[in-house]
Amino acid sequence: MRDRTVTHHRSKRLLALSAAVLGLAVLAPSAGAQTSYTETYRPQLHFSPAQNWMNDPNGPIWYKGTYHLFFQYNPSGNTWGNMSWGHATSPDLVHWTEQPIALPQDANEMVFSGGVVLDKNNTTGFGTSTNPPLVAIYTSYRKSDGVQAQSLAYSTDGGTTWTKYAGSPVLNIGSQNFRDPKVFWNAQTNSWLMTVALSADHKVSFYSSPNLKTWTKLSDFGPAGATGGLWECPDLFQLPVDGDPAHTKWVLVVNINPGGPQNTSAAQYFVGDFDGTTFTPDGPATSTPPTGTVLADFEGSTYGSWATTGAAFGTGPTQGTLPGQQSVSGYLGKGLVNSFLQGDSTTGTLTSPTFTVDKPYLNFLVGGGNHPNSQANPTAVNLVVDGAVVRTTTGKDNEALDPVQWDLHDLAGKQARIQIVDQNTGGWGHINADQFTLTDQGPNVLADFEGSTYGSWATTGAAFGTGPAQGTLANQNQVTGYLGKGLVNSFLQGDSTTGTLTSPTFTVDKPYLNFLVGGGNHSNSQANPTAVNLVVDGAVVRTTTGKDNEALDPVQWDLRSLAGKQARIQIVDQNTGGWGHINADQFTLTDTPAQNQASNAHWMDYGADFYAATSFNDEPAGRRVVIGWMNNWQYGGNIPTSPWRSADSLPRELSLQTINGAPQLVQVPVKELEQLRTGTVSTAPTTAIAAGADIPLSTQGALLDITATLRAGTANDFGLKVHTGGGQETRIGYDTTTGELYIDRTRSGDSSFGGNFAAVHRAPLSLDTDGKLQLRVVVDTSSVEVYAADGRVVMTDQIFPNPANNGVSAYATGGTASLDAFSAQKLKSIWADR
Numbered sequence: 015m016r017d018r019t020v021t022h023h024r025s026k027r028l029l030a031l032s033a034a035v036l037g038l039a040v041l042a043p044s045a046g047a048q049t050s051y052t053e054t055y056r057p058q059l060h061f062s063p064a065q066n067w068m069n070d071p072n073g074p075i076w077y078k079g080t081y082h083l084f085f086q087y088n089p090s091g092n093t094w095g096n097m098s099w100g101h102a103t104s105p106d107l108v109h110w111t112e113q114p115i116a117l118p119q120d121a122n123e124m125v126f127s128g129g130v131v132l133d134k135n136n137t138t139g140f141g142t143s144t145n146p147p148l149v150a151i152y153t154s155y156r157k158s159d160g161v162q163a164q165s166l167a168y169s170t171d172g173g174t175t176w177t178k179y180a181g182s183p184v185l186n187i188g189s190q191n192f193r194d195p196k197v198f199w200n201a202q203t204n205s206w207l208m209t210v211a212l213s214a215d216h217k218v219s220f221y222s223s224p225n226l227k228t229w230t231k232l233s234d235f236g237p238a239g240a241t242g243g244l245w246e247c248p249d250l251f252q253l254p255v256d257g258d259p260a261h262t263k264w265v266l267v268v269n270i271n272p273g274g275p276q277n278t279s280a281a282q283y284f285v286g287d288f289d290g291t292t293f294t295p296d297g298p299a300t301s302t303p304p305t306g307t308v309l310a311d312f313e314g315s316t317y318g319s320w321a322t323t324g325a326a327f328g329t330g331p332t333q334g335t336l337p338g339q340q341s342v343s344g345y346l347g348k349g350l351v352n353s354f355l356q357g358d359s360t361t362g363t364l365t366s367p368t369f370t371v372d373k374p375y376l377n378f379l380v381g382g383g384n385h386p387n388s389q390a391n392p393t394a395v396n397l398v399v400d401g402a403v404v405r406t407t408t409g410k411d412n413e414a415l416d417p418v419q420w421d422l423h424d425l426a427g428k429q430a431r432i433q434i435v436d437q438n439t440g441g442w443g444h445i446n447a448d449q450f451t452l453t454d455q456g457p458n459v460l461a462d463f464e465g466s467t468y469g470s471w472a473t474t475g476a477a478f479g480t481g482p483a484q485g486t487l488a489n490q491n492q493v494t495g496y497l498g499k500g501l502v503n504s505f506l507q508g509d510s511t512t513g514t515l516t517s518p519t520f521t522v523d524k525p526y527l528n529f530l531v532g533g534g535n536h537s538n539s540q541a542n543p544t545a546v547n548l549v550v551d552g553a554v555v556r557t558t559t560g561k562d563n564e565a566l567d568p569v570q571w572d573l574r575s576l577a578g579k580q581a582r583i584q585i586v587d588q589n590t591g592g593w594g595h596i597n598a599d600q601f602t603l604t605d606t607p608a609q610n611q612a613s614n615a616h617w618m619d620y621g622a623d624f625y626a627a628t629s630f631n632d633e634p635a636g637r638r639v640v641i642g643w644m645n646n647w648q649y650g651g652n653i654p655t656s657p658w659r660s661a662d663s664l665p666r667e668l669s670l671q672t673i674n675g676a677p678q679l680v681q682v683p684v685k686e687l688e689q690l691r692t693g694t695v696s697t698a699p700t701t702a703i704a705a706g707a708d709i710p711l712s713t714q715g716a717l718l719d720i721t722a723t724l725r726a727g728t729a730n731d732f733g734l735k736v737h738t739g740g741g742q743e744t745r746i747g748y749d750t751t752t753g754e755l756y757i758d759r760t761r762s763g764d765s766s767f768g769g770n771f772a773a774v775h776r777a778p779l780s781l782d783t784d785g786k787l788q789l790r791v792v793v794d795t796s797s798v799e800v801y802a803a804d805g806r807v808v809m810t811d812q813i814f815p816n817p818a819n820n821g822v823s824a825y826a827t828g829g830t831a832s833l834d835a836f837s838a839q840k841l842k843s844i845w846a847d848r
Contacts, residue, residue: 324362475513
């Protein structure tokens with residue numbers, strides 16, 4: 015559940031006030047709405063409510079022959095608010111009937127996300143041994159102060175009616191960021207197991223209970239993986255690996271908003287082991303170090319020629335997380351330096367042999383304690399030349415290893431040593447490090463804002479003053495995450511002033527632009543933005559904002575499509591309201607993608623429109639079936655649909671398959687979808703696609719289930735187009751120059767509602783050894799779901815084309831390709847028999 019009140023103090027008060035007022039209204043049951051289900055953009059293959067706003071799926075469960083799907087629902091309008099649980103049922107995961115509201119908000123609480131279980135043994139006492147209850151475990155949002163706690167409701171008539179438990183909340187830690195419980199009966203421990211998010215801390219907590227009413231904390235997991243946004247809607251389940259029931263792994267799904275692969279809401283997952291108390295993720299199976307001379311990757315059983323003192327580092331690298339340690343992430347391969355060997359109680363050093371600085375940059379990864387070398391008891395990585403420390407850095411009191419690059423131009427030809435130091439026995443008294451590599455290619459720093467003026471950057475208005483700020487300004491919450499001492503900070507006179515800061519024109523001569531951004535979340539599409547824009551030929555071609563937070567977060571823009579263009583960076587503050595300022599720092603053009611947390615995470619879906627993924631409890635066939643919200647918080651409240659807003663993804667069956675030596679989630683639509691096939695099938699013979707060709711295929715339709723095999727020839731990119739016509743198209747293609755699958759919705763139809771909707775979304779994917787690309791594409795009126803390489807990579811995107819544009823074609827650019835196989839099944843609407 016996205017809590018829209020977490021970070022913005024002013025909107026929090028307004029929301030609480032309006033919600034309290036609306037809580038007095040009579041809420042009509044959602045099932046009473048009248049609709050033909052034929053409105054423009056109405057999904058015909060995906061569940062959507064008859065009317066009003068919907069977001070996260072909640073409590074999916076199978077019970078006595080019926081699938082129950084609950085969901086975050088606003089009974090009173092078409093935007094977020096008045097959060098209650100809507101309810102729909104299905105005999106087959108395909109055809110859905112909307113039911114009356116299950117759990118309405120009231121004057122005291124809104125009903126945020128959670129799960130539903132069948133209490134078979136009547137541990138709660140809400141039912142009987144012969145009629146055990148269904149129990150909903152949900153987050154109760156207290157309107158008076160925003161505290162989030164876990165509460166219960168129960169049904170003894172199969173989910174038709176629900177009673178809120180008078181003893182709720184049953185778990186309350188006094189937090190405003192404690193939400194989205196998912197519960198199951200753990201037969202190994204003979205107790206209930208709750209997985210719940212500490213959203214702002216990037217942690218998942220595990221609790222156990224004998225009766226769903228009294229809970230005991232077991233452990234925390236995180237921070238780990240991607241932490242660029244709030245953690246929400248966790249889910250924990252077990253799957254066999256490669257179909258072998260004797261070899262199982264646990265999967266922990268953690269949804270994040272924002273911070274996904276498209277800088278939007280997304281669902282990440284971790285594969286590992288769960289012992290009934292603690293979840294331990296598997297380490298990365300493969301490493302992708304930067305190109306250069308690897309000084310140490312710590313993949314061996316010893317440190318080799320590196321020398322140790324003290325006991326902190328032991329006799330060799332560790333294999334990931336150590337006992338008693340929070341989950342370590344971000345390292346490459348299986349081994350790393352980790353001085354938590356005996357907790358934080360020991361000290362020592364680890365020092366490399368002397369090496370010649372024969373390349374201009376040193377890259378590495380570092381995590382652990384933030385005790386700089388200038389303190390008495392440091393945890394630091396140092397570069398030592400002629401007996402003096404000439405470079406130094408630390409962790410961030412976090413077990414996630416972050417990338418560091420040192421510029422060594424001034425040390426060319428010098429003899430140097432790397433020294434990893436742990437002299438601290440207090441909290442965070444340890445250091446993690448990995449992958450020391452000398453490289454030739456370094457960044458092109460456009461601006462680091464370390465001077466007293468902006469140099470050749472131009473200002474308008476008063477918001478930015480005459481030069482960079484030195485950290486936090488008067489009356490401002492603490493600013494963090496910037497590099498060095500200076501940054502752009504338009505809070506100079508509070509939020510009362512406006513202005514712009516614009517870079518000189520530069521040539522896009524490297525494929526990526528990295529920078530840091532914080533401050534207000536007022537997008538460039540709004541009337542009064544606080545945004546960072548990239549301007550080419552007078553048009554904004556990339557844009558982002560802060561997150562109503564003073565912490566600067568990393569952003570990376572892919573500029574490959576702009577190579578050789580002349581561009582300017584424009585930092586805009588046109589807002590004088592709450593969070594009416596922008597922070598930015600360290601604009602750097604680079605040759606390679608940043609090794610950041612988001613790029614190292616495992617993603618369930620690389621599109622922009624799959625979030626709050628959660629799985630069905632008690633699925634009768636023993637499958638693990640997951641469903642997600644097919645929308646995005648970046649623009650979800652503005653998509654051009656009425657009288658409803660939002661749909662769910664297709665239900666997907668999950669499996670774990672060994673890929674590149676490690677278990678990976680594979681997803682395919684549930685088999686039940688095939689019952690929608692009409693028998694009308696279009697095929698195409700093997701077809702050569704010439705460079706620049708766009709070959710119309712015989713099929714047309716807004717509801718299609720396409721399978722295709724394409725083969726790379728000499729093309730730079732190739733693929734399929736759907737919903738073509740009238741100048742509109744959605745491209746589903748493969749870029750051979752980058753090794754990426756992509757969905758291009760820049761010409762997919764209506765994108766006037768903004769939010770960076772008109773964009774190209776990319777996912778890493780290797781072609782088969784013979785150059786083949788296997789695709790399954792499910793096309794609906796306003797979405798595409800792409801399952802590539804038999805479900806190894808999945809992408810889900812909404813689109814809003816003209817309903818008349820339903821063509822399909824194959825294309826290639828920059829060279830030739832071929833369409834080796836093609837089949838398109840026409841599908842009927844799930845609402846056809848209503």
